[in-house]
Amino acid sequence: xxxxIILFIxxxxxxxxxxxxxxxxxxLKNVDLKSSFVxxxxxxxxxxxxxxxxxxxxxxxxxxxKYAGLKGFNLSTVHANFAENEGxxxxxxxxxxxxxxxxxxxxxESVDGAFNVFNSYSFSQFVxxxxxxxxxxxxxxxxxxxxxWPFMKHAYYNSFIxxxxxxxxxxxxxxxxxxxxxxxxxxxxxITWDMRYEHFVKEFPLGRHFEWNTSEVKALQSxxxxxxxxxxxxxxxxxxxxxxxxxxxxxxxxxxQKIAKxxxxxxxxxxxxxxxxxxxxxxxxxxxxxxxxxxxxxFNKTFADYFLREVRRDSLLH
Amino acid sequence: xxFLSVPFFCFLAVAGFLSHFLPYKQRxxxxxxxxxxxxxxxxxxxLLVLIFSSLFTFYTGLLxxxxxxxxxxxxxxxxxxxxxxxxxxxxxxxESTGLHFLFHEAGFRLDLILYAVGFSFYTLQHIGYIxxxxxxxxxxxxxxxxxxxxxxxxAKFSSGPLEQAPKLIAQFRNPSADLTLIYEGIQxxxxxxxxxxxxxxxxxxxxxxxxxxxxxxxSAVTVAGACLFTVQLYFDFSAYSDIAIGAAKIFGISLTExxxxxxxxTSVSEFWRRWHISLISWFSNYIYYPLVFRLRRYKGTxxxxxxLVTFLLSGFxxxxxxxxxxxxxxxxxxLCFESLTKNIRLNASRSIPALIYKPFSILITFLLVCxxxxxxxxxxxxxxKQLFRQLYGPLFQGKGxxxxxxxxxxxxxxxxxxxxxxxxxxxxxxxxILEKHLLKPLLPSRGxxxxxxxLVTLIFxxxxxxxxxxxxxxxx
Numbered sequence: 001x002x003x004x005i006i007l008f009i010x011x012x013x014x015x016x017x018x019x020x021x022x023x024x025x026x027x028l029k030n031v032d033l034k035s036s037f038v039x040x041x042x043x044x045x046x047x048x049x050x051x052x053x054x055x056x057x058x059x060x061x062x063x064x065x066k067y068a069g070l071k072g073f074n075l076s077t078v079h080a081n082f083a084e085n086e087g088x089x090x091x092x093x094x095x096x097x098x099x100x101x102x103x104x105x106x107x108x109e110s111v112d113g114a115f116n117v118f119n120s121y122s123f124s125q126f127v128x129x130x131x132x133x134x135x136x137x138x139x140x141x142x143x144x145x146x147x148x149w150p151f152m153k154h155a156y157y158n159s160f161i162x163x164x165x166x167x168x169x170x171x172x173x174x175x176x177x178x179x180x181x182x183x184x185x186x187x188x189x190x191i192t193w194d195m196r197y198e199h200f201v202k203e204f205p206l207g208r209h210f211e212w213n214t215s216e217v218k219a220l221q222s223x224x225x226x227x228x229x230x231x232x233x234x235x236x237x238x239x240x241x242x243x244x245x246x247x248x249x250x251x252x253x254x255x256x257q258k259i260a261k262x263x264x265x266x267x268x269x270x271x272x273x274x275x276x277x278x279x280x281x282x283x284x285x286x287x288x289x290x291x292x293x294x295x296x297x298x299f300n301k302t303f304a305d306y307f308l309r310e311v312r313r314d315s316l317l318h
Numbered sequence: 319x320x321f322l323s324v325p326f327f328c329f330l331a332v333a334g335f336l337s338h339f340l341p342y343k344q345r346x347x348x349x350x351x352x353x354x355x356x357x358x359x360x361x362x363x364x365l366l367v368l369i370f371s372s373l374f375t376f377y378t379g380l381l382x383x384x385x386x387x388x389x390x391x392x393x394x395x396x397x398x399x400x401x402x403x404x405x406x407x408x409x410x411x412x413e414s415t416g417l418h419f420l421f422h423e424a425g426f427r428l429d430l431i432l433y434a435v436g437f438s439f440y441t442l443q444h445i446g447y448i449x450x451x452x453x454x455x456x457x458x459x460x461x462x463x464x465x466x467x468x469x470x471x472x473a474k475f476s477s478g479p480l481e482q483a484p485k486l487i488a489q490f491r492n493p494s495a496d497l498t499l500i501y502e503g504i505q506x507x508x509x510x511x512x513x514x515x516x517x518x519x520x521x522x523x524x525x526x527x528x529x530x531x532x533x534x535x536x537s538a539v540t541v542a543g544a545c546l547f548t549v550q551l552y553f554d555f556s557a558y559s560d561i562a563i564g565a566a567k568i569f570g571i572s573l574t575e576x577x578x579x580x581x582x583x584t585s586v587s588e589f590w591r592r593w594h595i596s597l598i599s600w601f602s603n604y605i606y607y608p609l610v611f612r613l614r615r616y617k618g619t620x621x622x623x624x625x626l627v628t629f630l631l632s633g634f635x636x637x638x639x640x641x642x643x644x645x646x647x648x649x650x651x652x653l654c655f656e657s658l659t660k661n662i663r664l665n666a667s668r669s670i671p672a673l674i675y676k677p678f679s680i681l682i683t684f685l686l687v688c689x690x691x692x693x694x695x696x697x698x699x700x701x702x703k704q705l706f707r708q709l710y711g712p713l714f715q716g717k718g719x720x721x722x723x724x725x726x727x728x729x730x731x732x733x734x735x736x737x738x739x740x741x742x743x744x745x746x747x748x749x750x751i752l753e754k755h756l757l758k759p760l761l762p763s764r765g766x767x768x769x770x771x772x773l774v775t776l777i778f779x780x781x782x783x784x785x786x787x788x789x790x791x792x793x794x
């Protein structure tokens with residue numbers, strides 16, 4: 001009986017190691033996964049847009065190129081905190097030409113810690129990278145305990161990973177090289193108004209205090225250090241937000257001042273676009289912090305113009 | 319140390335390995351030490367409560383058997399103390415009373431004593447034990463250590479199955495030497511892990527979205543939520559029972575089966591003969607049958623009173639909340655209706671072809687159980703009322719099928735979440751179809767390894783690893 005049990009365990013180990021290789025291979029083949037795409041073929045953008053969902057759905061590299069003449073790539077991912085942003089930037093820099101500029105979305109919500117997270121599963125195929133592994137250890141210790149076990153780096157969050165692997169098989173078989181969103185920008189199709197404002201006001205009728213979360217700020221600092229080490233010019237920015245919500249963010253000015261001070265300490269500019277006209281109307285937004293296609297078109301033009309103006313003033317040459 | 323944790327599997331492997339070096343008749347000593355260690359590691363307070371309760375029951379049993387004069391008083395006193403302690407546990411635990419907050423604020427670590435793991439399960443077994451002795455249907459145990467092992471046996475300690483002392487103690491003293499039991503045990507453990515991690519836990523997020531989403535959902539999604547919860551509960555609890563039964567088999571001990579494919583029941587009464595069998599047997603043996611026997615001269619009314627008392631107590635055993643009360647009332651109604659219409663239904667079954675009557679009965683039974691589970695799962699009566707109202711509302715609450723139904727259950731309308739949801743439904747459906755075959759233990763020469771290998775692979779590829787250790791029935 002013991003022989004059979006040992007044989008069973010040995011076969012299981014072989015299977016798990018095989019599955020691990022299979023998942024690694026096909027996850028890298030999935031060009032719709034940003035991390036896999038930027039590491040499998042050169043993107044070589046001049047400008048990177050980074051942050052959680054907001055820039056993902058708002059910063060259109062095609063419009064930026066049209067107005068500012070620089071090739072951009074939107075490296076943002078859904079609900080990502082600064083640590084995940086750093087992981088993405090690290091992977092990008094490992095396989096691509098260093099970009100000239102990094103536009104990083106920083107706002108009261110992104111330094112709070114309650115709104116964005118480190119989605120460990122985004123990096124399951126890169127766990128062998130020491131930089132990523134160290135990051136996982138700090139951000140998701142529970143997952144980290146399993147990553148060295150055969151196949152567990154994929155199994156632990158399999159409901160987030162299996163679909164991507166299956167999609168990778170499809171891309172591998174069809175030889176697809178271009179992602180569904182080639183420049184990383186995801187236009188907000190089909191969403192008219194997501195009711196987040198109503199939910200927020202219902203939950204916090206008297207408003208909410210946002211936190212200056214030290215671990216988020218530490219991760220932000222680490223991200224800036226990585227970019228600086230590569231000689232990238234960094235810009236922190238805040239995109240337009242719906243004016244209606246501002247009275248409910250009780251310490252917004254205080255947090256903004258802290259961000260400005262942080263930017264100054266790091267000698268990077270902090271651009272705030274919250275006084276734009278479009279902030280007054282819901283017709284340019286589908287959510288509190290997200291412009292719709294109409295609003296994004298206006299904001300991207302304003303952003304590119306502002307960028308050109310600043311470049312001319314040489315303020316970005318730090 | 320939870321059933322679905324690496325320490326537990328290491329514990330099981332080491333214990334299984336060690337036990338094979340001991341003579342069969344000496345294994346009970348190892349099992350006792352391991353069981354006490356297991357419970358102590360979980361919660362030292364729970365271990366003390368268990369030892370005290372077991373010794374109390376053991377000596378009460380002896381007293382009842384030896385003392386002819388006062389046996390009725392000793393028996394009644396003992397049962398009263400056990401029932402009161404169970405009531406106190408439920409009462410303090412119940413959030414509606416707010417007592418646990420009061421105690422906590424006063425600095426008492428009640429969780430160490432009153433939140434004793436497995437208390438509701440072994441208290442019922444203790445009451446059953448002394449009742450058997452009182453009615454002279456069983457002899458009292460002579461060795462307190464035997465009885466302590468009966469109460470503490472790690473495989474069944476926290477959530478059953480409920481056992482009878484003489485049957486189990488006889489097995490501890492004389493465990494089966496049949497090696498095929500070990501194979502069967504491993505298969506059951508793997509099957510249990512599969513049910514829990516691949517089926518129950520994959521269904522859990524969809525169920526939570528329906529029950530915790532608040533107002534404004536359509537009737538379709540409410541019905542689907544109730545059905546999915548019923549299936550989740552079955553997989554969750556039967557998974558626990560499978561692991562318990564499988565773990566016991568590794569040591570040559572056979573525990574009572576707790577489930578017998580309940581979704582094939584053609585009536586609610588049949589459902590209760592197939593669902594949580596050991597608990598229902600306990601209620602039947604110690605509440606329902608004695609009550610019906612005492613009231614036998616009232617004939618039909620006796621049965622109805624028996625059903626009423628049994629299910630009210632069953633509802634109370636699950637919790638003091640009003641939702642459990644409604645859940646038990648619903649089952650009382652279903653069972654009384656079935657009892658009153660027995661002959662009509664029998665005639666109908668004879669006149670309607672079985673091909674139509676049976677699937678229809680199965681469907682109706684399933685839907686009735688799902689309806690009652692709406693109250694079982696609802697966190698409080700406000701949510702339960704709201705879910706109940708939703709049943710009579712619009713199908714998709716004025717939204718389309720995707721927005722008003724599918725995206726709520728799947729957690730969004732993205733390809734990825736829909737893929738996961740469909741995959742879960744396929745796995746659940748596939749399992750229910752093949753369940754009969756999967757429950758049959760195989761021998762090494764008959765595809766045991768292939769099937770186990772296949773299940774283990776599915777656990778790794780589709781299992782939910784995060785928060786997998788929590789079992790629904792451990793809260794009772």
